[in-house]
Amino acid sequence: MGINYVYPDYEVIRNIDRCIACRVCERQCANEVHHYDKELGKMTADESKCVNCHRCVSLCPTRALKIVKTDHTFKPNANWTGETINEVYRQAGTGGVLLSSMGNPKNYPIYWDKILINASQVTNPPIDPLREPMETRTFLGKKPLDIKRNADGCFDTNLPPQLELSVPIMFSAMSLGSISYNAHKSLAVAAEKLGIFYNTGEGGLHEDFYQYGKNTIVQIASGRFGVHKGYLNTGAAFEIKMGQGAKPGIGGHLPGTKIVGDISRTRMIPEGADAISPAPHHDIYSIEDLRQLVFSLKEATDYKKPVIVKIAAVHNVAAIASGIARSGADIISIDGYRGGTGAAPTRIRDSVGIPIELALASVDERLRQEGIRGNVSIVVGGSIRNSADIVKAIALGADAVYIGTSALLALGCHLCRSCHDGKCNWGIATQRPDLVKRLNPEIGAERLVNLVHAWEHEIKEMLGGMGINSIEALKGNRLMLRGIGLNQKELEILGIKHAGE
Amino acid sequence: MKRIYAREEWCLGCHLCEYNCAFANSGLDTMTKLKGIKINPRIQVEENDGIFYAVSCRHCEEPLCVKGCITGALSIKDGVIHINKEKCVGCFTCILSCPYGCIMPAETGVIQKCELCQTNSKGSPACVSGCPNRAIVFEEG
Numbered sequence A: 001m002g003i004n005y006v007y008p009d010y011e012v013i014r015n016i017d018r019c020i021a022c023r024v025c026e027r028q029c030a031n032e033v034h035h036y037d038k039e040l041g042k043m044t045a046d047e048s049k050c051v052n053c054h055r056c057v058s059l060c061p062t063r064a065l066k067i068v069k070t071d072h073t074f075k076p077n078a079n080w081t082g083e084t085i086n087e088v089y090r091q092a093g094t095g096g097v098l099l100s101s102m103g104n105p106k107n108y109p110i111y112w113d114k115i116l117i118n119a120s121q122v123t124n125p126p127i128d129p130l131r132e133p134m135e136t137r138t139f140l141g142k143k144p145l146d147i148k149r150n151a152d153g154c155f156d157t158n159l160p161p162q163l164e165l166s167v168p169i170m171f172s173a174m175s176l177g178s179i180s181y182n183a184h185k186s187l188a189v190a191a192e193k194l195g196i197f198y199n200t201g202e203g204g205l206h207e208d209f210y211q212y213g214k215n216t217i218v219q220i221a222s223g224r225f226g227v228h229k230g231y232l233n234t235g236a237a238f239e240i241k242m243g244q245g246a247k248p249g250i251g252g253h254l255p256g257t258k259i260v261g262d263i264s265r266t267r268m269i270p271e272g273a274d275a276i277s278p279a280p281h282h283d284i285y286s287i288e289d290l291r292q293l294v295f296s297l298k299e300a301t302d303y304k305k306p307v308i309v310k311i312a313a314v315h316n317v318a319a320i321a322s323g324i325a326r327s328g329a330d331i332i333s334i335d336g337y338r339g340g341t342g343a344a345p346t347r348i349r350d351s352v353g354i355p356i357e358l359a360l361a362s363v364d365e366r367l368r369q370e371g372i373r374g375n376v377s378i379v380v381g382g383s384i385r386n387s388a389d390i391v392k393a394i395a396l397g398a399d400a401v402y403i404g405t406s407a408l409l410a411l412g413c414h415l416c417r418s419c420h421d422g423k424c425n426w427g428i429a430t431q432r433p434d435l436v437k438r439l440n441p442e443i444g445a446e447r448l449v450n451l452v453h454a455w456e457h458e459i460k461e462m463l464g465g466m467g468i469n470s471i472e473a474l475k476g477n478r479l480m481l482r483g484i485g486l487n488q489k490e491l492e493i494l495g496i497k498h499a500g501e
Numbered sequence B: 001m002k003r004i005y006a007r008e009e010w011c012l013g014c015h016l017c018e019y020n021c022a023f024a025n026s027g028l029d030t031m032t033k034l035k036g037i038k039i040n041p042r043i044q045v046e047e048n049d050g051i052f053y054a055v056s057c058r059h060c061e062e063p064l065c066v067k068g069c070i071t072g073a074l075s076i077k078d079g080v081i082h083i084n085k086e087k088c089v090g091c092f093t094c095i096l097s098c099p100y101g102c103i104m105p106a107e108t109g110v111i112q113k114c115e116l117c118q119t120n121s122k123g124s125p126a127c128v129s130g131c132p133n134r135a136i137v138f139e140e141g
Helices: A024-028 A055-059 A082-094 A181-194 A207-215 A229-234 A261-267 A287-300 A317-325 A346-351 A356-369 A387-396 A405-410 A441-465 A488-494 B016-024 B064-068 B093-097 B126-130
Strands: A010-014 A034-037 A042-045 A065-069 A115-117 A138-140 A163-165 A169-171 A216-220 A237-241 A252-254 A275-277 A307-312 A331-335 A377-381 A400-403 A481-483 B002-006 B044-048 B051-055 B074-077 B080-083 B136-140
Touching: A010 A042, A024 A034, A024 A055, A055 A065, A115 A387, A138 A377, A169 A181, A169 A441, A181 A207, A181 A441, A207 A216, A207 A229, A216 A229, A229 A287, A237 A287, A287 A307, A287 A317, A307 A317, A317 A331, A317 A356, A331 A356, A356 A377, A356 A387, A356 A488, A387 A400, A387 A441, A387 A481, A400 A405, A405 A441, A481 A488, B002 B051, B016 B044, B016 B126, B064 B074, B064 B093, B126 B136
Parallel strands: A169 A400, A216 A237, A237 A307, A307 A331, A331 A377, A377 A400
Antiparallel strands: A010 A065, A034 A042, A115 A481, A138 A163, A252 A275, B002 B136, B044 B051, B074 B080
16 A cells, blocks of 8 residues: 555456356465455455456356456556556566566567468469368478489488477477466477477476477586486487577576475476576687587487577577578477467566567578578477468478467466466466366367367368479568568568559 | 266366256246256266266166166167156166166156256257366267
């Protein structure tokens, strides 16, 4: 109260005519918003605790609940918005860094929505994917520049290691710890069913999930949590995480309260100890250092598995990617500034990094100019929201995409952006056993498979419309794209023409 | 035959099944009309110390309730144990003999039990279709 009082952001609106006081909302809210008042004989709500996750709304059997943004207001001010003012109050009261979760929600341009896709008319007929074969399979890894023949005259078919994807989609790195066991299991099972890959994130691989190894990308991050020989040999590929789109330039911090039981064993750190990932890898201060880690990993696994280097999209991303392409890495993964996180300082999340669309276009262009595009595949992430984003990304030059937030949405996430509280009502970003069990991996995996299948159908329709019958033929095909409402500089960076040109 | 199975591992103890059961068997056209009514569902969530599971009639192959019924009100049809309320005299022998506690007195003075929603307008178990976490399933045993 008093000077520290901040009016709640949301209000719980209960339609008393519909509420039957079944108390489902009360039992399902880990934030303890709802309460059955025995004296009044009805449900009450303390909206100051509400994070707007919609768990109560979704489970209410009589649709008696909705959550609205409060219309309580400061004197309107385009510069000092209510959010900005409240943040100052909170920091003045606590002296702390503001924390946020999930991707950058600020009103920056979304370039995907300013790019349009082509379609065939008359002179180059479209293809009907329901009648004709359509190839969405793709391979990630270093591609040979020329065809070689063996001494007997046959083609040399020894390729550097490749990852085969049935669709150009993978699940982004989300560590066990930042998300729950059941969320991880859903991703693993779905990746196996779909013939794609999921990514362990930096938290190691739970022993129960070794069986999904051939669909697992194992990550090596600056904290090196859970990295050992068995881990490396189990994964289908390695990802060296240099940066993350949501928080470029800083490390990670999983609080000790989340390092319990399996999480502690998987990360190979004591229970209750904070898991702190340093901002840099302390053994990587140059491309040469990176090269050493790439080759130590390859050496440890007989050069049979591709190495991915993941970076955040930052200002010099093209030059950095050029260095990585020369480091021996097989795949570069770039994470845009809208990429999600389990927790990041708000100012970093909202102000650091660049859009993935621009980063992708400039990296692809730079690698082509330098004649090293074949050295690496490019995977992009950081807010791929639908199948059209994927088609646009591939036409801009990506080989595949990572989806993280979309995958979590499929698992039930309602983007309340409170992951850092550890009380995820949907059983995703939590380690509390009673909450974790709310995500049944049977349902989770099914929904992920549905999502990717739906997107695959849509990708095929869009490819067919362009008269293209394979993902490979779309790669880097920027003539299939046109910009709308973009200025000359933006078009130049994206390497596309304006609509009508 | 298909039976209802409770999966304790996934039960959240939200009690939605009880309300879906009560609504399915109420004959009401909207659940909102359960307002102010103390429900008496045929499925009940057992809970203790963070463990939950929903219990309803097991439709036993050799049911003690049917054996004990003094009027023939309980009968087995295609494996499902049905209650004929016209015949039931409310002696509650079945309630005493059911080892699972899945038969209970009804508001009408006789007993009630789960009939897999075959006798109400739902047609298939409402507790199963309404469970948010597949903690109650209807499948071949």
